[in-house]
Amino acid sequence: MRLHTTTTGQGERHIGLVHGLGADGETWRPLVDRLLAAGDHTVTTLDLRGHGASDRSASYRLDDFADDVVSAFPTGLDAVVGHSLGGSVLVRAVERLRPARAVYLDPGFGLALPTTGLGGRLFWAVPQLTMGVAGALQARRGARTRAGYAPEIRASLDHAHEQFDQRMALGVFRDVAFHPVAVEAPAVPSTIVLSDDSPSVLPDALATRLESVGWELRRLPGVHHDMHLEAPDRTYEVVRDLL
Numbered sequence: 001m002r003l004h005t006t007t008t009g010q011g012e013r014h015i016g017l018v019h020g021l022g023a024d025g026e027t028w029r030p031l032v033d034r035l036l037a038a039g040d041h042t043v044t045t046l047d048l049r050g051h052g053a054s055d056r057s058a059s060y061r062l063d064d065f066a067d068d069v070v071s072a073f074p075t076g077l078d079a080v081v082g083h084s085l086g087g088s089v090l091v092r093a094v095e096r097l098r099p100a101r102a103v104y105l106d107p108g109f110g111l112a113l114p115t116t117g118l119g120g121r122l123f124w125a126v127p128q129l130t131m132g133v134a135g136a137l138q139a140r141r142g143a144r145t146r147a148g149y150a151p152e153i154r155a156s157l158d159h160a161h162e163q164f165d166q167r168m169a170l171g172v173f174r175d176v177a178f179h180p181v182a183v184e185a186p187a188v189p190s191t192i193v194l195s196d197d198s199p200s201v202l203p204d205a206l207a208t209r210l211e212s213v214g215w216e217l218r219r220l221p222g223v224h225h226d227m228h229l230e231a232p233d234r235t236y237e238v239v240r241d242l243l
Contacts, residue, residue: 001049001054001055001057001064001068001071002054002055002071002072003046003047003048003049003054003068003069003071003072004025004046004047004052004053004054005025005044005045005046005047005072006025006026006044006045006046007042007043007044008032008036008042008043009035009036009041009042009043010042011036011038011039011040011041011042012040012042013040013041013042013078013079013243014041014042014043014044014074014077014078015035015041015042015043015044015077015078015079015080015081015243016043016044016045016046016073016077016079016080016081016097016099017031017032017043017044017045017046017080017081017082017086018046018048018069018080018081018082018083018086018087018089018090019045019046019047019048019051019083019084019085019086020083020084020085020086020108020226021084021085021108021164021168021169021172022051022160022161022164022166022169023051023083023157023160023164024047024048024051024052024053024159024160024163024164025045025046025047025052026045026052026156026159026160027153027156027157027160027229028043028045028228029152029153029156030153030228030229030232031081031228031232031235031236031239032045034232034233034236034240035236035239035240038240044073044077046069046072046073048065048068048069048085048086048089049064049065049068050164050165050167050168051160051163051164051165052160052163053163056165057165060165060167060168060171060172061171061175062088062089062092062172062175062176062179063092065085065088065089065092066089066090066092066093067093069089069090069093069097070093070096070097073097075096075097075098076097076098076099076100077097077099077100078099078100078101078243079099079100079101079102079103079239079242079243080094080097080099080101080102080103081102081103081104081105081239082102082103082104082105082107083104083105083106083107083226083228084105084106084107084108084201084225085108085172085176086105086107087104087105087106087107087108087109087192088107088108088109088176088181090102090104090107091104091107091109091181094186094187094188094190095187095188098187098188099188100188100189101188101189101190101191101242101243102186102187102188102189102190102191103190103191103193103239103242104190104191104192104193105193105195105227105228105235106193106194106195106197106198106201106202106225106227107181107192107201107202108176108201108202109176109180109181109201109202109206109210110176110177110180110181110201110202110203110206111173111176111177111180111200111201112199112200112201112203113173113177115177115178124174127170127173127174145224145226145230146226148230149229149230153229157229176201180206181206181210183206183209183210183213184213185213185214186214186215189216190214190215190216191215191216191217191218191242192207192210192215192216192217192218193218193219193220193227193235193238193239194207194217194218194219194220195219195220195223195224195225195227196221196222196223196224197224197225198225200225201225218238220234220235220238223235
């Protein structure tokens with residue numbers, strides 16, 4: 001699938017950004033603005049299938065998302081940054097993209113949802129109900145954080161949500177939950193940046209195992225999952241340091 005992409009800036013360092021579930025390329029604006037202000041970056045954002053201005057699809061498997069990203073980005077970028085679902089997608093595309101560095105912001109590498117035993121069978125027997133309850137609780141917590149965002153950021157998120165094909169949500173969550181990232185050395189130099197909410201998308205035990213095989217871990221204490229929106233200056237400083 002051909003994705004909608006936007007490239008801005010004329011700097012020598014070319015960075016790709018992959019957004020999370022329910023977002024789009026424009027929701028990267030706070031980070032993009034800071035990268036462009038530095039004067040030495042070119043930044044390409046994209047809208048994943050079913051998001052933003054990209055087409056809807058009958059299939060929303062993680063492998064489909066990854067294939068799209070490989071087609072949308074050139075190989076050999078200076079860095080690619082993925083947030084949440086974007087991290088789940090990037091890790092499946094990075095070996096083909098071969099950027100100089102990959103940066104994962106609270107990546108969806110292994111959801112804290114039951115997948116085995118009686119608990120797993122019960123949870124996924126009626127996922128519309130169980131995920132609905134979990135989603136409502138998460139939305140309530142997120143609303144308090146979002147209330148502190150700048151008005152233009154809230155407007156950008158609302159616009160992305162309006163365009164988002166919500167039919168994909170359950171399938172995406174199932175795919176991530178049942179197919180956590182393999183514990184193996186990263187294909188390219190890779191850093192995971194974790195927020196206070198990270199255990200819900202990357203359990204601590206899995207993060208520790210990834211660190212043991214060569215992944216770098218960094219933490220941004222005091223911020224929540226959408227770190228690039230809640231704390232764009234701190235997120236930029238981490239990304240800039242890695243570049």
